[in-house]
Every structure is written in structure tokens, then in C-alpha cells.
Amino acid sequence: MSEKKYWIQVSVVMLMSAMLVAGCRTRDPADADGVSPVRGVGATDIYGQPLGERFAGDQYLEGQFEPVYYAYDSAQIDAAERAKLESVADYLRQNPQVDLIVEGHCDERGSREYNLALGERRALAARAYLIGLGIESDRLQTKSFGFERPAVDGHDESAWRYNRRAEFVISY
């Protein structure tokens, strides 16, 4: 890649990042324009919320909800994925006796250890969105698998797009 082209790309990326940050300022998901991805529901407060103690429950139910998918190297909840989180929130509201573990996963590219942190941020973003929808924070735990547990085997985008995800496990 030529130097000039590189800088054009860098500028575009920086401009886009600035736009994303602007998008993050949206407080209420319902007010979002529906196009720009949001980082959960607030800008800085979302990742500042301490996690509650781990649940005492020992029964788990997997696969009850559609996974939320993420863009490459991103922990932001895409507008198109929000409806899935809203249905998770509905379920939790109707079943106040259960808790939820949000699992964050990544595709296989990049450092194993860094992806563990990225997966956690994906899970935290989904958790923050659920909190924004009124779910009590102490009913939500996060768990990152990095790229240790892919949903789909394969080594190109056709698999990776399904591996960058948050999954939801009911705990009771």
C-alpha cells in the first residue's frame, strides 16, 4: 500500500471513529437513528459499572436466544442486533427468578490473550445494553471465551462472522 493511500485510509478510519463516538452519546436506544452502532446505551458510564457477585445457581440453559453478532475488532452493538437483546430483556422481565450469563466470543484472528479481553468487552456491551433496557445489573454476569470456542469451524469471513458473537446462557 502506498504511503498516501495509507494516510487516506487512516483519515477515513479516524473520521469514522469520531462518528462512532458521537453515536455513542445517544442515551436512549429508542432515540438512536438506527444506523450508527451504539456502545450499549451510554458512552463512558457503561464500562464503569462494577459486576455483581457470581450467581449461586448451578443449572444452565443454553441456546434459548439468537446470538448477537459484532463487526471485526469491535465491541459495539450494531443497530441491526438490538432487537435480539430486546427479546432477551423481555424474557428476563417475564422470568424474574432466572439470571443470565452473557458469553463474549471472537474470531480466530489476532492474539489469543487480546481476544480474551475483546470478548469480555463484547459481553460487557451486551450486558450494558440489557441494563439500559431495565434489567437489574446483579442478574447479569459476563464470561469471555476469546476465540477458544468458535461456533463455526472455518478460516474465512463466512465462519468468522458467526464467531464474533455474544451468547446468552440462562442460569437458575
Place this chain on the structure above:
Amino acid sequence: MKFLLCKRRYTTVILPLIMALNMAPGEAEAQIRITKPAGEKTSIDLAGMTVSSDPASREFQRTLQNNLSRSGWFTIGRPGASEVRVMGSVQQRRGALVVECRVLAAASGRSFMSQSYDRSAEEARRLAHRVADDIVEAVTGHKGIASTRIVMVGTPTGHKELYISDADGGNIIQLTNDEAISVRPRWSPDGKQIVYTGYLQRFPDIFRIDLPTGRREVVANFPGLNTAAAISPDGRDVALILSKDGNPELYIRNLRSGRLTRLTNTPNAAEASPSWSPDGRRIVYVSDQTGRPQLYIISRDGGRPERLTSRGRVNVAPDWGPNGLITYSSFIDGTYHVCVIDPETREVRQISSGATDWDDPSWAPNGRHIVCSRRQNNRYTLYVLDTMGDPPVRLINESGDWYSPAWSPD
């Protein structure tokens, strides 16, 4: 140096630095040594060593020759045409392996070392490592690494378990049998403990395994992510990544009191992969606060982190070596490569080459070799790289994936 078999050739800028930092403390009072420019080897042969035909003696001989060759300082020469000769005998006597070993300069006949060893025959490999290290140190003045070990994650059982091998890849021992994911093992500075991240209690928690007793205890199991443990050089603290306060951040935990100190505060970024400086005053780690993962250095007392890497889109997995240099993995022209950076001058050297991914580098205690994982055709294998130019050597030949290696302190 009184004894020099030295033909001066070029050396790169950083190599003399590596060599200088490498010198054993006793270097100054060494009697006879062979010193050579970087990359130049001394020929050695074992033809003068009489070896009994029993399996233990044979294994000793095979291992010794292999370890001398892997040390990086020797080539195995033709008998009678080498610069250094190993003489003596190897035999089994009442279950013990008895080794007489004399090492001579072929030209002058002067002696580098003369030593007897006596060990249980079951420890033939371990004894060979010890003798290889003694020969390396006696002839070159450099500390050998044959007796060191490597911890890693392996998948031969179909699960991601921890294993420990000798530095030559032999004698692989399965350390965990949890049928749960294990991630990033690291040694304690005394080489007696392994810290790692395990999912055996469903969540990613940090455990410490005491090797002599096999006991395992929890180091951190806070809500959320507990990972990337690295014990400080004085053994008192552990650096780790926790998300309990709402985001993955870098912390230090005192191993005795359990007291936590938070070092980073990046609500919009993830931290990963801490590694301590040899003096224990600073920590190098990964942060994506600029959008992509890069290396940063922070004081162990906190304060403002300083960005270390400026070249390359992605720089990850740092390991601060005993030589003061940091090895890490850098995304270069579409693949990950093992690089070395001097944190003071910021001079960077690329160590690996070729169109495959080289990741997770870890320094050998000699400050010369690096063990890392290589990903080719979507399989992971471990290789030992040489910062002084020898070609990569494959460490593990067993089936399964092998990755996340860490070299023992000594």
C-alpha cells in the same frame, strides 16, 4: 581472554548488546574461553567418549549431542577435525549412570573442564542436559539452557490442557487434566509454580499450581474476566487483567495480603498481556486505546502509561526478557512476526520470517533464544527461534495443537 579462536566478522548493532547482557557473572575470572563473533560456532565432537550399549547410556549420548547442537554455540564436527573434543565414558553401574567427562581444546590440548557425574539411570536425559549446560558454560562462558523447561498449552487429548517439556521438547508431562480450557501459563520467578487461566469452575479464573506438591489454588476469581497473570520478579505480586469493575483493566495483586491496585483506567479500551521488567519496576502490556492493540509501559506504581510501539498496525503478546529486551508479536505484511524491541532506544528487530504467523514469544533465560507458536495451515506448533541467526527449530513433534509457550526462568 587468553585463549581466542576468533575470526572477527560483522555483527549487527543489537547483538553485542545481547551478548554483553548475557555474560555470566563469573565471566571476568574465567580461565579459558572461546569467544567468537555472533553467529560463528565452535566445532565439537563426542567421538572420544566411550558409551556403553545400554539404553540409558545411549539416550544420554543422543541427548547430549542434540543439546550441544541446539545450544547455538556448537556444530557437531567430524571426529578428529573439531576445535573442541569431549572425552571420557558413559556407563551404567548398579542402576546408576556414571559419566566421566573431559573437554579439551583440540589444538592445544588444554582442558576446559573435567567432571564426574553419578545419577539414577532413569534420569539419563536430565543428566545429559546438565552436562550439556556445563560444557556450554565451560567452553563459551554463556549460560546453557538445556536444563530449563517450557510450559505450554496442548490439545492431544482434545482438550486445552497444560503441559511441561524439557527445553529440547522431550519428556512432555501433562500438568492439568481438567477437560476445561486452559490459557496462558507463566512461571513464578523461582520456577516452582505455574500461574494460568482455567475455566474449570466455568468462568475464566486465575490459578496457581505448585509443581513440587501438585497443589492448586485460586489466585483470582472475581466476577467477569480474570486472566493474564504474571508474577513479579521478587515473587510478591501478580499482574493481572480483571473486568470486575466493568471493563478489562490492568491490576496488581499482592500474593500475601490479596490487596489489589488498579493501574489502568480506560473505559473505552481493553488491556491484555502484562509482563514485568527484570527489575520489577515497570510492566509492559497491550492496550487498544488508540483503536488497535499496541504495547505500553507503565510504572508498577501506576501513573501515565507510555506507548512503546509506533510501527505496525498491531503489536501484541510482549515478554520482557532477562536481557532487558522485549519480544512481542507484530502484524507485518499480513502475518504476525516475532520481533524484539529495546525499550530504551526503541530499536526494533524482526526475528521470524516467512508467510506464516509467529506468535506468543517467550524469552529463554539465556536472552538469546525465543520459544513461540507458529500457525501454519491452521495448526499451531512450537518453534525455538534464535536471535543470533540459527534457523527455527521445531520443539514439539507430537500430534495436536501446541501454543502459548513460556520458558522457565532457569
